[in-house]
Amino acid sequence: MTDALSPAGDRWQLRFERRLAHPPEKVWRAITEAQHLNRWYPFTAAAIDLRVGGRILFRDEEGTELHAEITELVPPKAFAFTEHDEETGVHELRLELEPDAEGCRLIFTHTFADDTWAAQTETGWQHCLDALTRAVEQVG
Template sequence: MLASIDRTEHGYFARFERRLKHSVEEVWSYLTDNEKLKQWFPELRVEELREGGTILFDMGDGTFEKMNITRLQIHSLLEYTWADDLVRFELSPEPDGCFLVFQEELTKITDHTAKDLAGWHVCLDVIEALLDGRTMESRFEVWKTWHEKYVQALSDIKNSATDAS
């Protein structure tokens, strides 16, 4: 299912939801353990897992972008800066696993936004596949499909904003 994307007072808000048949602790480990993190997002590395700590993004050219952890509650909440935006993972236990909510607060929609949203969509699918003991054969092919859908969704949002004004 496509993320919900809404306009807010300060920009936009994208929300992804997943019901996973795995414990909060298992899912949390994929968000914070560097060995598991690199399986679904190889460019990310947790430097200091604490509020005020950092996550590094490997730019692939020998440089790293530093992202600040703004909120942290172990096994429950991980929020950090993402360039000019903010990303947030929330986990809550359920009887047969856990509920994962991923949110991105977007200051503005750019030409890159659909790429990022499709990327996050695929990342969440990969986490679920890894937890289930599966692999995703062609992430790029899956990403292309979601990218087209997010391009359309963002176009619809821009058009509705234009119509409203």
């Protein structure tokens, strides 16, 4: 397990690395299919148009909508999207899967403009990635 915050040009990046005991194809479903994504991601995916340029509509517990655009889609290797938040700006999220002998390695990066809330965000993502590990178990 590797977690790190570092500068990324004029922005900041949180990078997480996890080893998962499942093949990339199974993890891919957990990160791109709404019924599985909703088990670990901090917002509910109300709609996903799974293609580069496609939109993802997320909703939080209060019903506030958050819009994202898919920027990379290389099954079962890479899934990336940008979220547009009125308060905190543009967030770039990328999930990369690399096969290994025991399943795969997940590399998750979150790039954003302001590091003032990075510690809180890091803790939140750690919980989400723990939930992802459990969510993959439920993928058929």
